[in-house]
Amino acid sequence: MKAQISTPIRRVDAKDKTSGAARYLADMSFEGMLYAKAVRSERPRAKILRIEVPRLPEGYTYVDASDIPAGGKNKIEMIKDDWPVFADKEVRFVGETLALIVGPDRGMLNRLCREVKVEYQDLEPALTIDEAESLKGGAIHGTDNLYADYNLRKGDPEEAFKKADRIIEDEISTGYQEHIYMEPQGVVARPEADGKLGVYFSGQCPFYVRHAVAGAMGVDEEMVRVQQAVTGGAFGGKEHYPDVISTSLAVAARKVGRPVGYFFDRVEDISYTPKRHPSRTTFRTAVDERGNVLAMDIDVKLNAGAYESCSMVVLQRAIFSVNSVYDIQNVKIRGRAFATNNVPSDAYRGFGAPQGLFAMEVHMSHLARTLGLSDLKYKSRHLIKKGGLTVTNGRIHEEVKLPEMIERIDEMSDYRRKVKEFKKGSWRGVGFSMFNHGSGFTGNGEQEIIRGVVKMRKRSDGLVDLLVSNVEMGQGLQTTFRKIAAMVLDLPVDQVVYNDPNTDLVPDSGPTCASRSIAIVGYLVQEAAKKLKARWGEEGEVLVEHRYAHPPRLHWDQEKLDGDAYPSYGWGINVIEVEVDPLTYEVETKGIWAIHDVGVAIDEKVVEGQVDGGIIQALGYGSLEKLEVKDGRFQQRTMADYTIPTSMDFPRIKSALVDNPYEYGPFGAKGAGELVFDGAAAAFADAVQMAIDRDISRIPVTPEYIMEVYEND
Amino acid sequence: MTKITFSVNGESRTIETDPLRRLLDVLREDLGLTGVKEGCAEGECGACSVIKDGLLVNSCMVPIGTCEGARIVTPEGLRETDRGRTIIDAYADSGAVQCGFCTPGMMMATEALLEKNSQPSEAEAREALSGNLCRCTGYDMIVEGVLKAAERGKGLW
Amino acid sequence: MVEAYRPSSLEEALKIRADKGALPFAGGTDLMVKYRYESGAVPEYPAPVIFLTHLEEIRKIYSQDGELHLGAGTSLAELMSHSEVPELLKEAVRTIAAPGLRNTATLAGNICNASPAADGVCALYALDSRVKLSSPRSSRELAIYEFITGPGKTELREDELLTEIIIPRDRSTTRLFRKVGTRKANALSKLSIAAAARLSGERVDEVRIALGAVAPTVLRSVELEKQIQGLSRAELSERLEHFVQSYEAMVQPIDDQRSTAVYRKKVAVNLLRQFLTSIAA
Structure with a gap:
């Protein structure tokens, strides 16, 4: 039965956004604002020998590392702090910021930046995983180019390999992906009248920005006030990168004593801001005489780029996801994140999981193909169940509804019949993928690192202030958070006030990422609302707060990466049907079906919106979005050349939800925003495999790649 | 510098400016019409869509010098009309809006479509929106919004 | 300025x-x-x-x-x-x-x-x-x-x-336009073909074939077209691979950010063959 909360309501931000009334950062006005433009590295790896700055016209200012105030640091404090605010000794990637020029005219700034002459001593760059592994040009990071190197073990893989009837090897790789949030990156820094430094930004994590800016400026965090503006999409691309822009901009704003804004041009945004990590995963899989998997030996490598940022955590999620929904009894996994001289790889919807899940799902389909078995039957034999052991030796605590979901999606899509009807190699294919996604920070991060707090205040006018640091960035939080609070308090939704967060006014409930907003913070909202409800009769203003507590059944050892990697999982299945043109190898997608378990939908329409958008973004990743590097530069730098899906690329999606309430989620909800991205690329690849009767082993599955595998067979 | 007279949302405007400036910048900076968004600056994404002399155009591709005597409608103008209100409501009820950055441009493309074809098919709606990129919604709910606006707005177009 | x-x-x-x-x-x-x-x-x-x-x-x-x-x-x-x-x-x-x-x-x-x-x-x-x-x-x-x-x-x-x-005035009886783009709409061309032919009875009276994005300019060979014109459809059918190969030799695409030379050549030839086949017997 559908929960009452799931019934859709109109999104609270819909009208203002459609009509153009909503004010994004570039729509706001800041009295006396100057613009900034970065002087960027033109080399992937070099020592900086000399920088010759042209004579600047009046009103223009050059800002570099020497302008960082005493007590501040030329480091951006993110998860790691290896990324400098301004490169001053060496450059590690094309586009790295050397300096900013600040002034009134954007055209003039661009010309002045081009006139800055930098003398470099070029070093040999390492751009690929292989080049990084072989330490081409010497180590970029440490002595081995490894930001992280993890080993996981489950069962007794060595012993199991001895019993193998057959060992099957496989290599799967995934490419870069650019976020293409429709609103490019933007930040404004302004010295405020009260002595604080104001930072206005488009992005996901106000307290990350505050922390980074305070660190670079050498001031207390309270001296930095961060205000999120209406944000035109983010997808992970505005998780850490606003820290990179804000720190240098803060230095500039202090120097000139005026507001300074930096609004990225799209070409600049595509060329120099972080991307999804490319990956390469190799499998050695031992099977018994019936083809059942006895053991796997898996090696995951990520191309992490020039600075570490959050790559360590992305790698964790990639390796924790690399058995997907399957219970493989004996597994050995090694995961490494390599330093290379590319734009740093960073957060992108799914955060390593899409790479791991894609690799495993495609590998499972390759096993079935190699063994001549039915794909779905073969996968079903290995499904994990409630109580099953994960690759980190944690337990699946919730009921796994995949068997029921398989039947539902088969009814919706007619998958089994189509598998029989479309012969292999008939240029028609239907693909199937299963996946899951842990909600919240990895391991005990919610407990040890974030410790999120939510506050709620009943005002004397009867309205309720919801005080959280999580942001609306398109995913519907303005609506869903209000719904949660309003339903507990039995109030109309419009009586709950939830403004775009300002770090002076809200507690730190953590960043807006990792599918944690609903599953983790939404629960805090619900619990805070319960506290407020209990005190509703009190006169005047009432303020309550609720702090995160780790569910007692979970255990985690961060040193050993052992235990329950995530508090809960969302689950999903995608089916995709295609037709491949035998003359051009272009793929026409004929049908898309999806079913998800997100616990309980806080709003079915909002979740369906996530499903639609996540799947199409994943189909872009899987089929269209080619991003190649040559000499350290991306070759696709415009929206014409980096092609995201249009309204005509894919047909209408048919999707369904199953209810599976989660004890520690608000009204039973789990995370949804990343889960919905996780499966479509594999289902697409699987469908193409069937259509051309060849293994597909990498994405994007472009017509060029299909031709290559078809012709070279 | 050239003096240019044109109409914006039904109001006559005269400005003196470099005729090679983009219509997009004039609308946003000189006239404060920030419902027109810049997403790519090269005619790919459609976030800056406006209607010029009855036709959908990307305002980042139009030098203001070509707008002498032109009639421009921006989201700020369209939203004050019955047609605009119908589209806005239909979008809201269809779940067509997420981050919202593409949405004003989508509304302009919807208006341009319905002006030519008041009862479009799904395929025609998809074609009409093909120059307006959206990264959040996967388009289905926007297409639904267009069809819903057409249905509810019978007689308006 | x-x-x-x-x-x-x-x-x-x-x-x-x-x-x-x-x-x-x-x-x-x-x-x-x-x-x-x-x-x-x-x-x-x-x-x-x-x-x-x-x-x-x-x-x-x-x-x-x-x-x-x-x-x-x-x-x-x-x-x-x-x-x-x-x-x-x-x-x-x-x-x-x-x-x-x-x-x-x-x-x-x-x-x-x-x-x-x-x-x-x-x-x-x-x-x-x-x-x-x-x-x-x-x-x-x-x-x-x-x-x-x-x-x-x-x-x-x-x-x-x-x-x-x-x-x-285009008096062709058979036509093909096909663009292979970077996506299904709002796309740039990886390659394209525009072709037209006039058949009268069993004879190919006229043929015009242009290939886009496979050479420094759009490619059209009036010489090869002259060789095809006047043939019977059966004759064209017999010599089809010869013509395909002649075109193939002229197709000199490049690798760029949108596609590869290998793909462009292969697909251009496939589409050309499809068109010639459609007018041959």
Whole structure:
């Protein structure tokens, strides 16, 4: 039965956004604002020998590392702090910021930046995983180019390999992906009248920005006030990168004593801001005489780029996801994140999981193909169940509804019949993928690192202030958070006030990422609302707060990466049907079906919106979005050349939800925003495999790649 | 510098400016019409869509010098009309809006479509929106919004 | 900052072009991209600019002596909705960009931009089109393949404007336009083919084949077409692979950010074979 909360309501931000009334950062006005433009590295790896700055016209200012105030640091404090605010000794990637020029005219700034002459001593760059592994040009990071190197073990893989009837090897790789949030990156820094430094930004994590800016400026965090503006999409691309822009901009704003804004041009945004990590995963899989998997030996490598940022955590999620929904009894996994001289790889919807899940799902389909078995039957034999052991030796605590979901999606899509009807190699294919996604920070991060707090205040006018640091960035939080609070308090939704967060006014409930907003913070909202409800009769203003507590059944050892990697999982299945043109190898997608378990939908329409958008973004990743590097530069730098899906690329999606309430989620909800991205690329690849009767082993599955595998067979 | 007279949302405007400036910048900076968004600056994404002399155009591709005597409608103008209100409501009820950055441009493309074809098919709606990129919604709910606006707005177009 | 002119007549436009060496600016959809360099800044044009599309003299579409004349100022959208524009060209234009851009962009601008990947231009090659070039003193006509000499290079003289595109009546009985784009809509071409043939009974009376984005300019071989013309469909069928191979030898694509040379060649040949097969017995 559908929960009452799931019934859709109109999104609270819909009208203002459609009509153009909503004010994004570039729509706001800041009295006396100057613009900034970065002087960027033109080399992937070099020592900086000399920088010759042209004579600047009046009103223009050059800002570099020497302008960082005493007590501040030329480091951006993110998860790691290896990324400098301004490169001053060496450059590690094309586009790295050397300096900013600040002034009134954007055209003039661009010309002045081009006139800055930098003398470099070029070093040999390492751009690929292989080049990084072989330490081409010497180590970029440490002595081995490894930001992280993890080993996981489950069962007794060595012993199991001895019993193998057959060992099957496989290599799967995934490419870069650019976020293409429709609103490019933007930040404004302004010295405020009260002595604080104001930072206005488009992005996901106000307290990350505050922390980074305070660190670079050498001031207390309270001296930095961060205000999120209406944000035109983010997808992970505005998780850490606003820290990179804000720190240098803060230095500039202090120097000139005026507001300074930096609004990225799209070409600049595509060329120099972080991307999804490319990956390469190799499998050695031992099977018994019936083809059942006895053991796997898996090696995951990520191309992490020039600075570490959050790559360590992305790698964790990639390796924790690399058995997907399957219970493989004996597994050995090694995961490494390599330093290379590319734009740093960073957060992108799914955060390593899409790479791991894609690799495993495609590998499972390759096993079935190699063994001549039915794909779905073969996968079903290995499904994990409630109580099953994960690759980190944690337990699946919730009921796994995949068997029921398989039947539902088969009814919706007619998958089994189509598998029989479309012969292999008939240029028609239907693909199937299963996946899951842990909600919240990895391991005990919610407990040890974030410790999120939510506050709620009943005002004397009867309205309720919801005080959280999580942001609306398109995913519907303005609506869903209000719904949660309003339903507990039995109030109309419009009586709950939830403004775009300002770090002076809200507690730190953590960043807006990792599918944690609903599953983790939404629960805090619900619990805070319960506290407020209990005190509703009190006169005047009432303020309550609720702090995160780790569910007692979970255990985690961060040193050993052992235990329950995530508090809960969302689950999903995608089916995709295609037709491949035998003359051009272009793929026409004929049908898309999806079913998800997100616990309980806080709003079915909002979740369906996530499903639609996540799947199409994943189909872009899987089929269209080619991003190649040559000499350290991306070759696709415009929206014409980096092609995201249009309204005509894919047909209408048919999707369904199953209810599976989660004890520690608000009204039973789990995370949804990343889960919905996780499966479509594999289902697409699987469908193409069937259509051309060849293994597909990498994405994007472009017509060029299909031709290559078809012709070279 | 050239003096240019044109109409914006039904109001006559005269400005003196470099005729090679983009219509997009004039609308946003000189006239404060920030419902027109810049997403790519090269005619790919459609976030800056406006209607010029009855036709959908990307305002980042139009030098203001070509707008002498032109009639421009921006989201700020369209939203004050019955047609605009119908589209806005239909979008809201269809779940067509997420981050919202593409949405004003989508509304302009919807208006341009319905002006030519008041009862479009799904395929025609998809074609009409093909120059307006959206990264959040996967388009289905926007297409639904267009069809819903057409249905509810019978007689308006 | 460069000057921008908005002449009130074609005559005045031609004079400005001749006197100032001004850059002809039609729809501007190529130029605005080519010369832009920073969001919020005025594009950096290398010369003064003359706006043209408002000039009535070049906004007409009319037929004369069995040929269609497209004024250089007509937008892609306008020609798509004109009843006399050949279907092959309409099909090609329908695949260009998206509705908003097609309301602004012109075919004449595409021709002068001289990209080998311009879809409309590919169709114009297959339609035996010509361009009319006017200067203050005279005018001349060139076949489109004479006018475009290389990527971004044309025979346009410094005192000339392209004022009309002239398309002979298309009497073909079989046609193919196929664009292989970077995606299904709002896409740039990886390659394209525009082809037309006239069959009478069992004989191939006429054939015209243009391939886009597989060579420095759109590729058309009048010589090979002459060899095909006059053959019976059965003869063409017999010699089909010979012709395919002859075309294959001429197809010299490149690797770029949109596709690979190998793919372009293979697929161009596949589509060419498909077309020849469709007209052979």
